Amino acid sequence: MLESFLATEPQLRLVVFLGVLVVMALWELAVPRRRVEIPRVIRWTNHLALVVVDTIVLRLSFPILAVGLAVMAEDRGWGLFNIFGTPDWIALAVSVLVLDLAIYLQHVLFHAVPALWRLHRMHHADLAFDVTTGLRFHPLEILLSMGIKLAVVLALGPPAVAVLIFEVLLNATAMFNHSNIRLPRLADRLLRLIVVTPDMHRVHHSIRPEETNSNFGFNLPWWDRLLGTYKAQPTDGHEGMTIGIEQFRTRRDLWLDRMLVQPVKGPASGYPINRETAKKR
Template identity: 40%
Template sequence: MKILFPKFDKIGMPLLSVAVSALFVLEAKRQLRKRTRPKLERLVRNGSVAAVAMPALRLLLVPGMYAAARYAEKNKLGLLSQRHTPQWLRYMAGFLLLDYSNYLWHVLLHKSSLLWRFHNVHHIDLDLDLSTAWRFHIGENVASVPYRGGAVFLLGVPAPLVLVYELLFEGCTAFHHSNMRLPYNLEQKLSNIMVTPRMHGIHHSIVGEETNSNFSIIFSWWDRLHRTFRLNIPQDDIVIGVPSYRDPKEQAPLRLLLMPFEQQRPWKLPNGTVPERHERPHQEWLLP
């Protein structure tokens, strides 16, 4: 299985690093939501979790998806690998379908009690910013390999597209997890096409109905299609995290790595109440 991808590693990753560095500066200068925990504390903790999990992405996921695409292409397997499919259509439809498959994966992470054990590590962060974008348990990253590799195989997307999509996937994940305040009018227009920081901030709310919305990764269309689209929550009203995990001491890296293997708590605050919010009309209207 091919592991080295020169253009991906020598061109794509440096460009992604530049974009991430710019986001890191911008979210510090234009803060969207007020922090509840010290920035350095979270950088160390989230960075520690990411350091364990990230190698699985580069050494398993990317090579696995690429190999699946090459095999489907070579054997003319998969939806888009048929002989008479134009190349431009394979790339365009392939990009859209890859993104749709990741919307479905994200929904599955929330609906499956087994997968949620691992995805919960991402959600119990008490703040939401750029560092949260890579705070994923290694178990979740490993579990994504057969799903995302299988999606690539069934779709029959071109192998080079897999690498391009993965770079944009990571870049957009960094963007919408960032705590960067975009001009409201600009973000209102952007959210019609792609996932933005305000839109994804709602997904990290302690209110269950809000957590189970806005699952898209790049394009926001999939949430509109499945009626999981929600914008009408003011950012100042959002409390980030999971209600039953509010103790900052539980954010220690070792504790986070062991958390999926412990009994999961019900969706309640420490006082036993379930967070709720009065439903506002017009879910598709972005509020500041």
């Protein structure tokens, strides 16, 4: 049972990943939200190459990933839920919520600490916003994120199926909410009650620092509303807003080699959350 669960996990995640990627890409072609000004071939080939690099680095760096650690924790009685014998249905629901909150807090942290912002800003340096932007993360950020996730799994002791559900949902919703799709206004308003929509997350990719430092949720929209980081719409509107950050604005910066060295290029000022700057505004 355990071996079969672990054996099918990569195939399940790959099927969902490819399925959501294709569906969202076709949706973007059919009903785009913003005009496409940069050739997709430049961004998509480099973003997909980055996914390959991230996957290789992750697999070589960690002997076990989140789902595998959850299976081990269940087997050995590690973590709060396993120690206290929490009913499976409660452990499953709470685990998904806690893991999502952890990703939200991690995201805020990567905006608050200049050294971490250097890694995360590669995600924001995309000059457009579409489904592949949701795949654009520096390998070092991927490693740190997995380390945080493993720590939460070890402390919590969630059911392995809960971790798998969370991982699949996070991957799928990250592609969904980064997509360049046009949703009817009512549909967007209703969906925002349960999931981060593209219009909600696009605000986070604005060149304006006060908008970059809002809407941190990837999956559930509730944390932004509860913790005061929610911004409904961009100042310049979705069609008029400028995507990206001020530092890297050439098409050459969109290539894989340039993306990988962005953390060591230039200052980290301007975008990390800063209370003094916030007071001046």
